Amino acid sequence: MSATNNKAPLSIFDNQDSNDLKERQRLEELKRQAKVQQVKLDKRLNKQKILMGAFLGQVLATTGDDEKMIQDYFAINFPDFLTRVSDKQLFKSMVESLGGDMGLDEEEDPFEPRKNVKHQDYADKTMSVNQGAIGKSQQEKYDTTADNGSLNLSSDEENNQQYRG
Numbered sequence: 001m002s003a004t005n006n007k008a009p010l011s012i013f014d015n016q017d018s019n020d021l022k023e024r025q026r027l028e029e030l031k032r033q034a035k036v037q038q039v040k041l042d043k044r045l046n047k048q049k050i051l052m053g054a055f056l057g058q059v060l061a062t063t064g065d066d067e068k069m070i071q072d073y074f075a076i077n078f079p080d081f082l083t084r085v086s087d088k089q090l091f092k093s094m095v096e097s098l099g100g101d102m103g104l105d106e107e108e109d110p111f112e113p114r115k116n117v118k119h120q121d122y123a124d125k126t127m128s129v130n131q132g133a134i135g136k137s138q139q140e141k142y143d144t145t146a147d148n149g150s151l152n153l154s155s156d157e158e159n160n161q162q163y164r165g
Contacts, residue, residue: 056074059071060074060094060098072098072099074098075095076100078091078100079091079095079100079102088102092104
């Protein structure tokens with residue numbers, strides 16, 4: 001009997017498990033590569049959108065016959081492209097400066113600081129009441145110390161006994 005032949009024979013199931021593992025690893029690697037490619041594509045599309053927007057902004061800011069045609073088209077059609085009120089508010093001044101209308105009919109601008117009247121009134125009342133209370137307590141302290149007239153310069157022991165009981 002030879003010493004080189006002491007390996008246990010592999011079953012066909014052991015070989016199948018090994019192949020399944022390799023296939024799963026290969027599938028996971030392909031999924032990871034697909035995600036990486038999708039991220040690269042998304043970044044590329046975003047960059048294209050940004051550059052096209054910058055170009056359009058430059059065209060809209062330029063004066064000329066060709067630019068006027070693009071400005072008119074933009075002012076007429078861009079408001080219909082926007083669906084959210086917040087987006088319409090964002091571009092309202094630009095479209096109106098080009099002669100277009102966003103059709104917002106005096107809706108509240110979400111980008112302007114809001115002043116909630118009820119909360120502001122409550123805050124104002126609370127502040128005035130608190131200031132009044134502080135003013136009264138300060139006045140009372142002043143009045144009581146002013147009415148004493150003379151200071152009590154008794155010893156520390158007498159003062160401590162007074163506070164204790």
